[in-house]
Amino acid sequence: MRLIQKMAGNAYVFLRRDDWRGFYDPAHSEVLDLLMEHDPIEIKATRTFNLQPNLVAEIPLGQIRVVLKNFGWRSFLHFLASPFMASKAINSFKAALHLLNNGLPTPKPLAAFEQRRWRLVKRNCYVTESLGPLPHVRDYLKLRPDGEAGAREVLALLGSYIRRMHDSGLFHRDLTLANFLLKDGELYLIDLNRSRLKKRMSFAQRLRDLATPELEESDRNLFLRYYLGDGERLELWSQALNLRTHLVRAGRKFRKWRRRVFGHRAPKKEDSLQAALSPRSLRTPGNRPGDETLKGKFLETITFLFRIRAP
Incomplete structure (x- = not known):
C-alpha cells in the first residue's frame, strides 16, 4: 500500500x-x-x-x-x-x-x-x-430551451473544452455529445475508458474526435470556429472535418447494418437487468444476453480446427 x-x-x-x-x-x-x-x-x-x-x-x-x-x-x-x-x-x-x-x-x-x-x-x-440527473449537450442542442443564444453559448463551451483537452494531450476516442453533461454553466466530460494520453495530438487524432459529435452542419461550423480560435486555417479544417464526419456517419450506418444482418439485437430490458445484476455476469464475459452466439461460434471454430488436425 x-x-x-x-x-x-x-x-x-x-x-x-x-x-x-x-x-x-x-x-x-x-x-x-x-x-x-x-x-x-x-x-x-x-x-x-x-x-x-x-x-x-x-x-x-x-x-x-x-x-x-x-x-x-x-x-x-x-x-x-x-x-x-x-x-x-x-x-x-x-x-x-x-x-x-x-x-x-x-x-x-x-x-x-x-x-x-x-x-x-x-x-x-x-x-x-454523482453529479445527479443532468441534461447532456445532445438533448440541449436538440431542444434548444434557451433559444439560439443559449445554443451558441453551449457550442462555445464545447469548442473551448475540447481544444483545451486536446492541447493537454488527451485523445478521448468516444466524444459523443451525450458524454458532455451541463451543470451551472460548465461542461463535465464522462465515459473516459477509451481515452489515451499523448505527448502531442496529431491532426488526424484531433479530427477523429471533432468528427464524433453529432452536430448539424451550421452548428458544426460554429463549433469549429470556437475550437480553432483566431488565426487558424478555418477553411482547411472545415473541409477535412466535413469529410471525416461523412466517414464517421457511414461507419455508424455500416455497424447498424452488420448488427441487423448477423442477428445481434439488443436484449429486452428486463433480461439485461437480470443478467447484469447477477454476480457471475459481473465477473466473466459470455454470460450476458447476446454473448452466447459469439461464444458458441468461437468454440465451434476451435473444435472444427482440432478435428481437421486429428489423424
Whole structure:
C-alpha cells in the first residue's frame, strides 16, 4: 500500500488484495466495502442505466451519492485480449485525474479497481461522485430551451473544452455529445475508458474526435470556429472535418447494418437487468444476453480446427 499525489488536495491509496488491485480516495474508504461485496448493485442501487455492455448505477454512500460503473465486454475476443491492455477502470481513473489537473471538469474519481486472473481482466469497476440527473449537450442542442443564444453559448463551451483537452494531450476516442453533461454553466466530460494520453495530438487524432459529435452542419461550423480560435486555417479544417464526419456517419450506418444482418439485437430490458445484476455476469464475459452466439461460434471454430488436425 502506498500514497500517491495525483491532483491538488487529493491523495489516493494504491491497494493490492488477493487478485484485486487499484486506487481509492482515503476520505471515502467505505467505497472499498462497496467494491468488495459480491453484489452491491442489486441491493443498494437507486438508479441503473446504460445496461449494455456495461452496468452503471447510482448508489448512496455515506453522506454522498456515487456512480459505480462495472465494465463488461463487447465480445469474447476482447476478453481474451485483456492481458495486453490496461483495464477500462484504471484507464478512466487516470484520464479523470489528467483532466482535473488541467482544469477541465469531470466527476471526481473516488476509486478504480481491477480483478485479474492469469492476467485476464475478470472484473473492473470505476467509482465517481454523482453529479445527479443532468441534461447532456445532445438533448440541449436538440431542444434548444434557451433559444439560439443559449445554443451558441453551449457550442462555445464545447469548442473551448475540447481544444483545451486536446492541447493537454488527451485523445478521448468516444466524444459523443451525450458524454458532455451541463451543470451551472460548465461542461463535465464522462465515459473516459477509451481515452489515451499523448505527448502531442496529431491532426488526424484531433479530427477523429471533432468528427464524433453529432452536430448539424451550421452548428458544426460554429463549433469549429470556437475550437480553432483566431488565426487558424478555418477553411482547411472545415473541409477535412466535413469529410471525416461523412466517414464517421457511414461507419455508424455500416455497424447498424452488420448488427441487423448477423442477428445481434439488443436484449429486452428486463433480461439485461437480470443478467447484469447477477454476480457471475459481473465477473466473466459470455454470460450476458447476446454473448452466447459469439461464444458458441468461437468454440465451434476451435473444435472444427482440432478435428481437421486429428489423424
